[in-house]
Amino acid sequence: xxxxxxxxxxxxxxxxxxxxxxxxxxxxxxxxxxxxxxxxxxxxxxxxxxxxxxxxxxxxxxxxxxxxxxxxxxxxxxxxxxxxxxxxxxxxxxxxxxxxxxxxxxxxxxxxxx
Amino acid sequence: xxxxxxxxxxxxxxxxxxxxxxxxxxxxxxxxxxxxxxxxxxxxxxxxxxxxxxxxxxxxxxxxxxxxxxxxxxxxxxxxxxxxxxxxxxxxxxxxxxxxxxxxxxxxxxxxxx
Numbered sequence: 001x002x003x004x005x006x007x008x009x010x011x012x013x014x015x016x017x018x019x020x021x022x023x024x025x026x027x028x029x030x031x032x033x034x035x036x037x038x039x040x041x042x043x044x045x046x047x048x049x050x051x052x053x054x055x056x057x058x059x060x061x062x063x064x065x066x067x068x069x070x071x072x073x074x075x076x077x078x079x080x081x082x083x084x085x086x087x088x089x090x091x092x093x094x095x096x097x098x099x100x101x102x103x104x105x106x107x108x109x110x111x112x113x114x
Numbered sequence: 115x116x117x118x119x120x121x122x123x124x125x126x127x128x129x130x131x132x133x134x135x136x137x138x139x140x141x142x143x144x145x146x147x148x149x150x151x152x153x154x155x156x157x158x159x160x161x162x163x164x165x166x167x168x169x170x171x172x173x174x175x176x177x178x179x180x181x182x183x184x185x186x187x188x189x190x191x192x193x194x195x196x197x198x199x200x201x202x203x204x205x206x207x208x209x210x211x212x213x214x215x216x217x218x219x220x221x222x223x224x225x226x227x228x
Contacts, residue, residue, distance in 0.1 A: 043219035104156040
């Protein structure tokens with residue numbers, strides 16, 4: 001069985017400060033992990049993905065995430081927030097263990113203050 | 115341009131009136147799926163399809179039907195909509211057929227059932 005927990009429903013930062021969105025997962029197999037971003041009134045767009053290669057994954061728009069198996073975490077970070085980063089972010093796990101259904105976290109709303 | 119399209123984008127209907135939401139992708143992807151997004155719950159998968167004529171239930175299939183007669187199309191059918199199906203619906207496609215690949219999302223269909 002697989003599950004994913006996004007530890008914060010809302011994160012508020014000032015423009016130019018670091019961003020940390022936390023995600024913990026549970027999986028009985030070797031998981032694939034994803035972060036997607038959803039801007040208001042838009043569909044979801046892939047930020048980055050981990051599929052058992054390098055544990056530090058770089059994505060678009062300066063975001064990166066580190067896969068930590070010992071901590072079962074896949075936190076999303078960015079060194080300096082931009083106003084355009086304000087959006088909803090979803091962590092997703094898919095372990096392919098007989099199920100072809102990815103599991104989405106409940107989402108973290110990132111608020112960026114000028 | 116590679117994309118997933120959905121129609122209609124907005125739909126208001128009444129309880130019990132059958133409706134279909136269309137989904138089409140132009141990337142020759144094998145895997146397609148439907149999700150519903152509700153506040154605080156993230157995205158939950160309704161149905162998925164591994165390939166033509168192959169469909170299976172996701173986490174919340176009750177009250178929905180799908181078909182996959184062509185590789186590019188994956189319509190979602192609500193034969194007797196009810197108010198609890200009021201939601202934001204997303205269609206997605208993926209190149210890989212086991213749910214572990216990057217998904218490309220459509221723009222969403224906002225459905226209101228009164």
